[in-house]
Amino acid sequence: MDNFTYHNPVKLIFGKGQIAQVGRDIPKGARVLFAFGGGSIKANGIHAQVVDALGQAGLTFVEFSGIEPNPRYETLMKAVELARAEKLDFILAVGGGSVVDGCKFIAAAIPFEGDCWDIVAKRARLKSAVPLGVVLTLPATGSEMNAFSVVSREETGEKLGFGSPAVMPRFSVLDPESTYSLPPRQLGNGIVDAFVHVLEQYLTQPADAPLQDRLAEAVLATLVEIAPKVMATPPDYQARANLMWCATMALNGLIGQGVPQDWSTHMIGHELTALYGIDHARSLAAVWPGVVAVRREAKRAKLLQFAARVWGLTEGSEDQRIDQAVAKTRAFFESVGVPAGTIAAGIPAEAAQLVSARLSERGGLPLGEDGAIGAAEVRAILEAAA
């Protein structure tokens, strides 16, 4: 196991009815930017619950709506201008990963001196950020309990990430009932996103870290177990609660401490989203089969462990077990409505060359836990991901 320092200061407030508490954790006298997306929170009553809670706490707030999926720099900068003009000093993000990520960027950009795009493009060091709280409405990204944010820029067709402890939420409210209005597509996306987050931190090389391995396997096996109930209607509270907790645990840093991490599926997936507008989770399910095909030998030991412990595959040759584990994982993605592989996801063959060129031009290579994925391997991954 490698050395690590783990510090996660996010206060999680979990369970039914907890949105009513949201005002308690915002400093008294704060001027709040209440930011959200396209209006689903008005239809499902969460907007009213938040307004109520802020009012009860006597807080002044200004609303900003319209943060889109794969939040855009152009939109986020409008919120930055609003917050600067109105002297807002606390941000409340209410929505899914896009709103949370967008608000992390806004939080960093408000006090930033210089070109705010440098925050993502140059990973500029942040001296400070406006404090942020979250009401999560879509379990998927783990953004509610981590330091990362991914922002897209329409003008340049880029989708880039940054991370800083300065933008970790002060608190996140997770009410499983807020997921009841999610369409099946977003539930399936959430399950797959959380599953692949774990795979990025687990399906690498053995690192003598049995606790991290078993924590990762627990999240994976739980997602497999609960998926049918999560997708069922009417909504099952316990299944939604378990999904929320799994998605948070998948990417709050805990399972990845002291072990190698991959993230190549994500980096290639971000390019597919930037090029073709494909949902984040769908980009991951499209790319992942290619990563395991090309990286099979490097990942052999962990693929066998994954086959045995997550899918119960202990019979047959090593290669048969690995093939079956990959087939079961693909079938699992499909079972929640997320197409596996590039063909099913509608990604054109030209993507292999395009993505490889984009990543290499930007200096985004090599990828993978051992830095073995260069331009040729990116092409091979997308060609093998069919």
Ligand SMILES: NC(=O)c1ccc[n+]([C@@H]2O[C@H](COP(=O)([O-])OP(=O)(O)OC[C@H]3O[C@@H](n4cnc5c(N)ncnc54)[C@H](O)[C@@H]3O)[C@@H](O)[C@H]2O)c1
């Ligand atoms: N910060 C991280 O660690 C991290 C990790 C993975 C992905 N991401 C990024 O997060 C973004 C994706 O976030 P996401 O998957 O949470 O989806 P999202 O936030 O983009 O939301 C998807 C859609 O669901 C709608 N929605 C959200 N909550 C709803 C509800 N309760 N009822 C009905 N509709 C609702 C939204 O309005 C939107 O149309 C991508 O940009 C991705 O790159 C970030």
